[in-house]
Amino acid sequence: xxxxxxxxxxxxxxxxxxxxxxxxxxxIRDGKVQVLxxxxxxxxxxxxxxxxxxxxxxxxxxALREAWEEAGVTGRISGGSIGVFSYEKEFEPGVKLPxxxxxxxxxxxxxxxxxxxxxxxxxxxxxRKKAMxxxxxxxxxxxxxxxxxxxxxxx
Numbered sequence: 001x002x003x004x005x006x007x008x009x010x011x012x013x014x015x016x017x018x019x020x021x022x023x024x025x026x027x028i029r030d031g032k033v034q035v036l037x038x039x040x041x042x043x044x045x046x047x048x049x050x051x052x053x054x055x056x057x058x059x060x061x062x063a064l065r066e067a068w069e070e071a072g073v074t075g076r077i078s079g080g081s082i083g084v085f086s087y088e089k090e091f092e093p094g095v096k097l098p099x100x101x102x103x104x105x106x107x108x109x110x111x112x113x114x115x116x117x118x119x120x121x122x123x124x125x126x127x128r129k130k131a132m133x134x135x136x137x138x139x140x141x142x143x144x145x146x147x148x149x150x151x152x153x154x155x
Contacts, residue, residue, distance in 0.1 A: 018100070019099065021052075021053065021101070021102050021103075022066070023050070023066055023103070024048055025048070025106045026106070026108065026147070033147070033148060037135070038123045041117075046134035049063070050103075059104065063104040064076075069117055070117050071123050075107050076107050078105045084139065086137070129145075
């Protein structure tokens with residue numbers, strides 16, 4: 001596999017689509033894949049940890065950093081991007097722009113009680129089936145449904 005290099009982050013012009021990097025945090029319990037979802041700060045929607053590109057970090061490193069800040073997750077990126085989903089983000093009242101999120105699988109090794117956004121979000125482990133029903137974005141739901149780090153078809 002080709003090593004991913006850190007990126008340099010250009011600042012988008014007003015009105016341009018933005019990009020973020022997300023983390024699909026998972027663990028395997030009793031032979032089944034579980035996914036960790038968190039709530040958004042504002043609307044309390046169920047989402048995956050995600051954030052803006054970071055200078056001198058690879059997209060995977062940025063996703064891992066967001067998993068720590070937003071969910072208290074420590075772990076490792078367990079492969080390349082598993083897909084992209086889109087959503088609209090309100091940047092100021094009445095100004096919504098499209099955001100494309102490149103998602104990386106994060107194998108969770110530990111989960112902290114004290115982390116940067118601990119008091120601002122809820123987090124919950126759940127089955128892929130339950131997680132795909134909770135997220136609003138159809139592309140993210142399909143990604144969760146089809147994700148199986150054990151290899152083979154999703155079950």
